Amino acid sequence: MRKQAITDWKLCGFWPYHPLLGQSLETQKDLEGVTPWIPVQVPGGIYQALFAAGIIEDPYYGFNSLKCEWVANRWWIYKTTFPYRPAEGAKQVFLLFEGIDYEADILLNGKAIATHKGMYLPCKVDVSASIRRGDNLLTVMFRHPPEEMGQIGYTSQTFTQKARFNYKWDFSTRMVNVGLYKGVYLLEQGALTLEDIHVLQRDALAGDLCVEGRIGSQGGEWAKVTVECRHNRACVCRREMTLPLDGESTAFSIPVAIDRPALWYPNGLGEQPLYCFDVTVHDQEGYISDCFSIETGLRKIEYRKNEHAPEDSLAYTVVINNLPVYIKGVNMVPLDMEYGTVTAERYEKLVLQMKEANINLVRVWGGGLIEDEEFYRLCDRHGLMVWQEFIQSSSGLDNVPSQKPEFLALLQR
Numbered sequence: 001m002r003k004q005a006i007t008d009w010k011l012c013g014f015w016p017y018h019p020l021l022g023q024s025l026e027t028q029k030d031l032e033g034v035t036p037w038i039p040v041q042v043p044g045g046i047y048q049a050l051f052a053a054g055i056i057e058d059p060y061y062g063f064n065s066l067k068c069e070w071v072a073n074r075w076w077i078y079k080t081t082f083p084y085r086p087a088e089g090a091k092q093v094f095l096l097f098e099g100i101d102y103e104a105d106i107l108l109n110g111k112a113i114a115t116h117k118g119m120y121l122p123c124k125v126d127v128s129a130s131i132r133r134g135d136n137l138l139t140v141m142f143r144h145p146p147e148e149m150g151q152i153g154y155t156s157q158t159f160t161q162k163a164r165f166n167y168k169w170d171f172s173t174r175m176v177n178v179g180l181y182k183g184v185y186l187l188e189q190g191a192l193t194l195e196d197i198h199v200l201q202r203d204a205l206a207g208d209l210c211v212e213g214r215i216g217s218q219g220g221e222w223a224k225v226t227v228e229c230r231h232n233r234a235c236v237c238r239r240e241m242t243l244p245l246d247g248e249s250t251a252f253s254i255p256v257a258i259d260r261p262a263l264w265y266p267n268g269l270g271e272q273p274l275y276c277f278d279v280t281v282h283d284q285e286g287y288i289s290d291c292f293s294i295e296t297g298l299r300k301i302e303y304r305k306n307e308h309a310p311e312d313s314l315a316y317t318v319v320i321n322n323l324p325v326y327i328k329g330v331n332m333v334p335l336d337m338e339y340g341t342v343t344a345e346r347y348e349k350l351v352l353q354m355k356e357a358n359i360n361l362v363r364v365w366g367g368g369l370i371e372d373e374e375f376y377r378l379c380d381r382h383g384l385m386v387w388q389e390f391i392q393s394s395s396g397l398d399n400v401p402s403q404k405p406e407f408l409a410l411l412q413r
Helices: 046-052 069-073 344-356 373-382 405-412
Strands: 002-005 009-014 038-040 075-084 092-097 103-108 111-117 123-126 134-142 167-169 172-174 184-189 192-203 208-217 222-231 234-244 249-257 275-282 288-296 301-305 315-320 323-325 329-332 361-364 385-388 396-398
Touching (some): 038 046, 046 069, 092 103, 111 123, 192 249, 192 275, 208 275, 234 249, 288 373, 344 373, 373 385
Parallel strands (some): 192 288, 329 361, 361 385
Antiparallel strands (some): 002 184, 009 038, 009 075, 075 134, 103 111, 103 134, 167 172, 192 208, 208 249, 222 234, 275 288, 315 323
């Protein structure tokens, strides 16, 4: 398996629908953009790129954000050229877009290969038959963002899974994001792929775990899955299992036993030792077809009723490793209007501030984001429990959850 970041992107803005026509009906010349082609960082943000190019003023200063609301009313095209040389053993080639915000058409060498809608769903496109040996032109055409509800609106009319704070909240201005806010990668894999890998902690106190997931298959009768668990860089358990393949998707569950596990505790109540689980699948020819790693703390989680609570009350006391935890929590809103520009260093500064303030739980608010994976890794390392909300928030004029089919389908996925 090989994962290669795709870089060196250029950006240009267009009037809506102009890119679909391509050429002027009157002059037959190519329709030009409303901006020149400029460099853009991926991950990153369009506003950041426009400011760096001198096209807009600093949107974080004074009333300048009002001057750039036109940005969300244009279509934007990202393009880059990347080289491709096949790797040994590769049987499938994918383009992986980890964060597309919000609706885009994807073209490879001028031919449409995918259409994507939805901010939190990665887009993985099989390009095995269409990628060229040598240079390839990759184009991503973004339509203007949907007109969603800000803080004041109708909850029942929400129809996307797009971060809503961008549309104006009491702590933020209106600066609606569009573009590639996470990385873009070229993936080369064998005929087998690992999907939905997770660690199930059946009894963490006894070290009784299992690694579960699915194997996606493009052929073959069997696969060999290896799980290696490491703690403090030392291997503490290794399991190997040969599985018969059942069509295009085969579920598996591999037991893992850890002797005398070092338990994870919230900030202020103990240490935060972490275990790394490396999962590898080999095909019948012996090639590593895919691999995946998870780092996690081992802990038992329960909920109990508060002391002296009424009989019909819900269980609100959090219990970790049989120890009741007094919750000291904070609410977290996104760190930046352009969330694609948030670095690992900014996440670490925030998490360390919470740790030093004796916080042990952070609420990730539903009008904001599912944060970058780096944030959750830092919370694991520093003892912060996470209350992660679904991407839902009320809108003032009514507080009835949306029942729109397109919203429910995105929420389910």
